[in-house]
Amino acid sequence: MMQQVSSDPLLKVENLVVEYSVGGKTIHAVSDVSLEIARGETLGLVGESGCGKSTLGRAVLQLRQAVSGTVLFDGHDLAAMQGDSLRKMRRRVQLIFQDPIASLNPRRRIGDIVAEPLVISGVKDPNKRKQIVSDVLSAVGLDPALVSGRLPHEFSGGQCQRICIARALVLNPEFIICDEPVSALDVSIRAQILNLLEEMKTRYGLTLLFIAHDLAVVKAVSDRVAVMYLGRLCEVGPSEQLFATPAHPYTALLIEAIPVPDPDIRPTQSIPVGEPPSPIAPPSGCRFRTRCPRADARCASEVPELRMVAPRQFAACHHPLI
Amino acid sequence: MATLELALEDEAGATPAGRRRRLGTLFWIAIGWMALVFAVAIFADLLPLPSPTDMDMLERRAPISAEHWLGTDGLGRDELSRLIYGARISLIVGLCAPVIGVTIGGALGMLAGYFRGRFESFVVGSMDVLLAFPPLILALAVTAYLGQSIFNLTCILGVLGIPAFMRVARAATLSLARREFVIAAQALGATHTRILLRELLPNVLLPLLAFFLLGVAVTIVVEGSLSFLGLGVPPPISSWGSMIGEGRESLDVAPQLAFIPAIAMFLTVLSFNLIGDTIRALTDPRQGAL
């Protein structure tokens, strides 16, 4: 494996392909993606909407069927698992969603919602459940006595996201997939949730896959960052290195597009006019070529392979910037 | 770390002030009427009423009097007594038929909306066939084969209600099943049964309940129409519909014979609708949050 990060990665995705049809048309959501996440690491996954990053997250959890490829979690092939063993494995992997309010059942009380994973995994003793729930609610900064009996609509978005994090933590998982956990939240609340995730990561010894469209947010929490474009991986590398010296023109474009809160930096106007093509009919060769300033004939005919451009940094580009 | 603080007053402030919303006098009038109708229907045997089937040919179409509070009908039977015993039939049919509909239709709709695929196509398709079948013809055919009885009538009306309940349940399930909390439960490794019962059912139940009350109202009217046409309960049993039907013959001499059961039916149906609407508005969890 070229982008091997450790000898014993917790999650290893190999040549994953996910396609699904909408209205008779095939959407190439994830095309031939390979990734590794080491134990205790946070991998940030960025890309624009429709690039397949959420689909990738769900395919890892087997919530979406892959067309081909393997997902190895702790050495076990998740796709080959079924029924009980898959359910057991899922308890080690949890998911946090973008819309915290929609991910809580509006008719169940917070105490029940957070206890649900325990019930499913067979913790029979209600007192023990209550104890675990109240521990984990306190850990995410909520008062169990005040919160347990209430319904989700009584809470703000930020508090609901805390509850979702509590639910994800209650089974003591090893791996959490955070799918845009802060993009629905206000700036002031966003920082609270990001800090909380970081704190929980150290406290519970978690490994995170952090999916987001906001590069600045991803950089704040990730050890390594993977950039996705139209279902393909463009670039993978250590966060700081990737931001300092992006190799893929798309990564560079994304970094350039971030609005900087500094009035002295006049926004540059070099961003090409153009929009991502449809994932129904992605361009041939390199999928970014239609918006890429460096594209040439080779980019149209040949799919670029992910290759090493610097130590630990990999890019899928025929004309990398470094 | 400074992130983990949420002031307690803050929490208290989040309590919706609208927990005890005013229900309005109309709602209580509706409840009062329903209570009255249910009470007299249940305790009809204990009430000092003349028999609803005793005919007194000398006192046909008698006006309101101390002996016959609401007068007598075309065969000299006590109108009040017939009205109260008729309420029994109307309520039994009106409640039992939608129960059949909501149970079978609700279950089918939830399963179809959750599992999708071929099962859904099959369920929706067969419901369309059932809907396309003219209900009166079905009622005629069944009563012709199996005979006129309250049980048969309830079954027919129940079966006819299944497609509507299936649609309501399926529509609600379809939108809910895509919500993140259902995906979250799947990610937790919950079984399908558990997701259907614990996550989806509580959310689908409310639209179903509101529709159920509407279904009761509609069934009472439909039962009335069938009885009016002579397809409903077999005589001499009275139901509100058959009473209206019999009253029609003497509309010019004794209009009260058709109007009294019609008014009773009108008020009962209106009450069911009013209560249904209020309950739906009350139990929507989002209403409290502005």
Next chain:
Amino acid sequence: MSGVLLSVEDAVVDLPTPRGNLRAVDHVDLAVDAGKTLGIVGESGCGKTMLSRTILQLLPKKAKLSGRVMFDGQDLLKLSPEKLRKLRGRSLAVVFQDPMTSLNPVLTIGTQLIETIQEHLELGLAQARQRSIELLAAVGIPAPEQRLAQYPHQLSGGMRQRVAIAVALSCEPQLLIADEPTTALDVTIQAQILDLLAREQQRRHMAMIIITHDLGVVAGRTDEVAVMYAGRVVERAPTPLLFKQMRMPYTEALLAALPKLDAAPHTPLPAISGRPPDQTRPLKGCSFSPRCRYAAGRCNTEKPSLRAEAPQHFYACFHPIAAGVDA
């Protein structure tokens, strides 16, 4: 060309809710000069959208408004509905967050553009059509002639927002209000749309109000910024001054809470604790005081009024961040 084009004076908007009266806009004063750009920054629920609706006179029916909104010498509160309608679209245009909801889904883009132009500019069909094509080209839509026959759902989000901007620009408005114009869009598209707005503004010498929750969006693209919190403007200053010498702790906290690209991964963010107050239960003191790290004494009992430091720098705080001290 200069002079005040729009001024909002002492605007108060009250919304009755089941939980009590909600003061969405609380004694706000603002002014925009012709050709200038004002940024209004605040979190959701801070009243920034209600403020823009106040300017457009498109408040919900049950809302109660007091104060004055002067636009080009006329008091909008006193205009007849007919005159207001003419003014909106002709001189006052708006671009909303979600172009899918602001464009009519059952009409083609051509119909929507041409009708707007015909109605407000009294042009013939051929002229209006020609103008529509020019406008679509100006907002960066490739093959504008073919686009006229398309429906909004056939375009991508960024393209739809371009069309919405073209509709807004169609009658050469004097003031364009952009209410979160890029929140629903991807980063790369966001930059393009913001550039487009800036370019068109300069070309047409139009005044603009950009409403956003992102300080990064207003930083390089506005002349003045107003920061809103709980219905009030808590700090207002020319953009460079605001970023360099902010006085209001809320502005400072908002800026600090943004993840920085130059910070190392896993650096804890200086988050603002707690959450915005419930505006149906107004606080006695400064509404930011429960979350403010400088709050003390009278912050909890008395509302600070907006006062001027420099001629153009206003803030509402008893304990402003000291001048010269680098936050």
